[in-house]
Amino acid sequence: MGRAGLTAVLALVATACAGSPTPKPRPVPYANAPGSIYAPLRSPAPSPRGVAPTVLNVPGLLKPGQSVEGSVCSDPRILGRRISTINGAGACGISAPVRVTSVSGIRLKNAIRVNCEAAKAFADWTDRSAKPSAEVMGAVLTDMRPVASYACRTRNSRPGARLSEHAKGNAVDIADFSFSNGKTISVLKGWRGEGSTYLRRVWKGACGPFGTVLGPESDRFHQDHFHFDIARHRGGPYCK
Numbered sequence: 001m002g003r004a005g006l007t008a009v010l011a012l013v014a015t016a017c018a019g020s021p022t023p024k025p026r027p028v029p030y031a032n033a034p035g036s037i038y039a040p041l042r043s044p045a046p047s048p049r050g051v052a053p054t055v056l057n058v059p060g061l062l063k064p065g066q067s068v069e070g071s072v073c074s075d076p077r078i079l080g081r082r083i084s085t086i087n088g089a090g091a092c093g094i095s096a097p098v099r100v101t102s103v104s105g106i107r108l109k110n111a112i113r114v115n116c117e118a119a120k121a122f123a124d125w126t127d128r129s130a131k132p133s134a135e136v137m138g139a140v141l142t143d144m145r146p147v148a149s150y151a152c153r154t155r156n157s158r159p160g161a162r163l164s165e166h167a168k169g170n171a172v173d174i175a176d177f178s179f180s181n182g183k184t185i186s187v188l189k190g191w192r193g194e195g196s197t198y199l200r201r202v203w204k205g206a207c208g209p210f211g212t213v214l215g216p217e218s219d220r221f222h223q224d225h226f227h228f229d230i231a232r233h234r235g236g237p238y239c240k
């Protein structure tokens with residue numbers, strides 16, 4: 001809608017409201033907007049030098065068909081948007097999925113499609129482990145690279161295996177981490193090389209926020225990424 005069109009609609013809304021004795025407060029679907037029905041966003045954390053803060057779309061700048069990026073899952077740490085229900089084949093799917101582009105101020109180099117429970121576990125781990133552990137690098141974590149989230153497949157994509165937690169939106173795979181000093185640590189090269197202190201800390205730190213944590217020590221399928229999911233196991237989290 002053009003500016004003129006928007007102005008016309010606003011004028012109509014104003015006219016319609018003028019005759020009403022008790023105009024209903026209209027929910028404003030943007031965090032931080034007056035009267036917003038969504039949880040307010042925290043004031044922007046100071047960005048590491050050279051790192052642009054997350055920019056939220058402003059309504060007036062939206063093109064037709066674009067949706068608003070804001071906080072989702074009633075959690076100001078999780079930025080993205082709600083997407084429509086995913087109905088995959090068989091038991092695959094997510095009833096209330098979100099597409100997340102940032103957690104706790106850390107950009108995701110690939111957006112993830114998960115359910116809110118997984119998104120919250122991801123934000124908890126980011127807050128408690130992925131961000132504070134960066135002190136061993138003498139740097140600030142800025143980005144993470146997810147390489148898988150929702151996918152309708154079996155475990156490790158093997159025929160006949162049980163359905164993966166990825167198929168329910170319960171899981172995310174992370175391949176690397178980038179820092180304010182310009183360095184990137186990948187699970188593939190860093191686990192037994194430079195960056196292993198950081199990687200081993202955050203791998204261990206995921207054990208708790210997530211119910212299943214798999215890294216390079218687990219099997220040949222996890223040499224180049226961490227697998228995190230929120231499945232709960234008898235006897236506590238499974239972390240290897």
Ligand SMILES: [Zn+2]
Binds near residue numbers: 148171172173
């Ligand atoms: Zn995985």
